[in-house]
Amino acid sequence: MAPSKTRAIFLKSFPKGLPSPDQFELREIDLPALKDGEVLMRVIWMSVDPYMRGRMRPDIKSYIPPFTLEDPLDGGAVGEVVESKHDKFKPGDHIVGFQGGWREYAVVPGDGLTRVDAGIAPLSAYLGVLGMPGLTAWSGLTQILKPKEGETLFVSGAAGAVGSLVCQLGKLRGMRVVGSAGSPEKCEWLEKEAGVDVALNYRNYDSAGALTKALAAAAPKGVDCYFENVGGMHLEAALNCMAFHGRIALCGMIAMYNLSEPEPGPPNLVNMVARSLLAQGFIVSNYMHLAPQFAAEVAPLLAQGKVKFRESVYEGLEKAPEAFLGLFRGENIGKAVVRVGPDKV
Numbered sequence: 480m481a482p483s484k485t486r487a488i489f490l491k492s493f494p495k496g497l498p499s500p501d502q503f504e505l506r507e508i509d510l511p512a513l514k515d516g517e518v519l520m521r522v523i524w525m526s527v528d529p530y531m532r533g534r535m536r537p538d539i540k541s542y543i544p545p546f547t548l549e550d551p552l553d554g555g556a557v558g559e560v561v562e563s564k565h566d567k568f569k570p571g572d573h574i575v576g577f578q579g580g581w582r583e584y585a586v587v588p589g590d591g592l593t594r595v596d597a598g599i600a601p602l603s604a605y606l607g608v609l610g611m612p613g614l615t616a617w618s619g620l621t622q623i624l625k626p627k628e629g630e631t632l633f634v635s636g637a638a639g640a641v642g643s644l645v646c647q648l649g650k651l652r653g654m655r656v657v658g659s660a661g662s663p664e665k666c667e668w669l670e671k672e673a674g675v676d677v678a679l680n681y682r683n684y685d686s687a688g689a690l691t692k693a694l695a696a697a698a699p700k701g702v703d704c705y706f707e708n709v710g711g712m713h714l715e716a717a718l719n720c721m722a723f724h725g726r727i728a729l730c731g732m733i734a735m736y737n738l739s740e741p742e743p744g745p746p747n748l749v750n751m752v753a754r755s756l757l758a759q760g761f762i763v764s765n766y767m768h769l770a771p772q773f774a775a776e777v778a779p780l781l782a783q784g785k786v787k788f789r790e791s792v793y794e795g796l797e798k799a800p801e802a803f804l805g806l807f808r809g810e811n812i813g814k815a816v817v818r819v820g821p822d823k824v
């Protein structure tokens with residue numbers, strides 16, 4: 480029988496700076512009655528993503544509405560259909576969508592869902608390398624950076640969900656790839672498993688100047704393409720090392736997300752002029768129409784073992800706040816996901 484209640488995680492107050500675990504609360508709530516076009520899903524995996532921090536700022540207008548304190552948190556989830564009033568889905572189907580996370584059961588609009596095939600990859604991969612972060616990596620690289628063989632690519636946040644795929648797709652396109660990440664373990668994985676030419680542990684450098692020196696040594700011909708995930712001193716160092724006519728894809732700036740006061744921009748922005756650089760910000764939804772093209776390239780690479788992926792798995796809905804906070808402490812390697820329930824019941 481379909482459940483009438485679910486456990487769900489709420490925010491108790493809007494954080495200032497890095498959120499603390501006690502700002503999250505697990506509550507039991509009634510599930511709404513299913514309306515036409517909707518699906519009741521049992522959540523198997525949920526995603527924690529850096530953009531969710533932006534949704535915890537109700538005062539800032541963004542491309543996605545802020546969370547409220549009255550509704551459960553929300554986000555990407557993979558689940559199983561329990562009941563359906565949508566003609567494309569039936570009970571037992573495995574689905575992925577941008578809604579339904581932070582809960583054990585969720586009523587979600589069927590139009591936002593995609594059926595997933597557990598035979599191609601583990602279900603959790605549809606929240607990472609085959610999901611939104613994967614499409615983000617592929618889109619920023621192919622649609623903005625437009626790499627050429629022999630060029631040098633620099634990726635910040637290189638061991639994360641997005642960055643680790645950018646690095647590998649860059650290598651497969653014949654680029655020299657330099658990645659930066661925040662621990663020796665991450666750097667070792669990048670060089671030994673992901674095939675990155677040089678991995679820099681940015682925590683060894685205490686200023687943009689020191690990071691610039693290391694990046695310049697790792698990219699002796701200059702950086703043709705920079706995939707920006709972090710901001711702050713990473714952007715400043717990249718701007719110092721960009722080659723003439725270099726391109727920058729501005730995907731995210733996680734170093735900024737918990738600042739109470741905005742930091743001044745990089746003091747060397749003028750390099751954009753002198754080096755004729757092109758920089759473009761983007762959000763993954765700009766490229767949703769290219770999802771089939773992305774899957775056609777990346778799913779076979781995954782099946783052939785030419786693309787590797789890592790996951791940091793947190794067990795149980797209760798662990799979701801810890802998984803989320805871990806993103807800002809660098810505790811995850813690869814994609815951070817929370818197992819909310821078993822694949823089959």
Ligand SMILES: NC(=O)c1ccc[n+]([C@@H]2O[C@H](COP(=O)([O-])OP(=O)(O)OC[C@H]3O[C@@H](n4cnc5c(N)ncnc54)[C@H](OP(=O)(O)O)[C@@H]3O)[C@@H](O)[C@H]2O)c1
Nearest residue numbers: 529639640641660661708730731732733734761762763809
């Ligand atoms: N534009 C879009 O549509 C879109 C879509 C998805 C993601 N993004 C952005 O892409 C970036 C990566 O996202 P993701 O999902 O792949 O996350 P992720 O890289 O898997 O996880 C976050 C990582 O960021 C690093 N980090 C956290 N705070 C940092 C700081 N102050 N300085 C330097 N590094 C820090 C940590 O790694 P270290 O140990 O290496 O520090 C952490 O593991 C984020 O900026 C995110 O907002 C954008």
